Amino acid sequence: MFGNPAWFQKKTVGWGLCPVSWKGWLYAAVWVGVICLPFIALLACQLVIESLVWVVAMMGALVWDVHQVRRDLNRGETLRAGTERVRVIGDDTEPDLAHPAARSGDVRLRRG
Structure with missing residues (x-):
């Protein structure tokens, strides 16, 4: 994978990516150059x-790379969604036993 998921967000409509940083735009421009210049x-x-073989091969590589970036973006959403119910208690914080997370046993102590 050449693209970094931090450079993109998923498109709201359709399949693909939207650059959110200059590195994402550079990535897109480099792909355009890699596909078009040898073709011409x-x-x-x-x-x-x-x-034609060049264009088909490079479009396949681009689709594969976009798929990898989207997969990592989806994986990041899953990880973020799984941490919504975790309550962090510091060393100086007394546990609030009235909180639902404390009652369900889903309390984790983070040191550091």
Whole structure:
């Protein structure tokens, strides 16, 4: 995977990614260059079949990379969603036994 999930957010409509940082925009621009420049050069040399093979191969690589970034974004959402009910109690905090998390036994102590 070349793309970093921190550079993107999932599109609200459709499948894909939207850049949220300059690194995401650079990533998109580099992919455009990697796909288009060799394609144009191969067409200029009258290598039509090779240019089509290049475009198909690079589009496949781009789809695979976007899929990997989206998978990591989904994994991050799952991890964040799983921590909503965790209550952190510091060393100087007395546990509130009236809190539902304390009653259910879902209390974890974080040191540091």
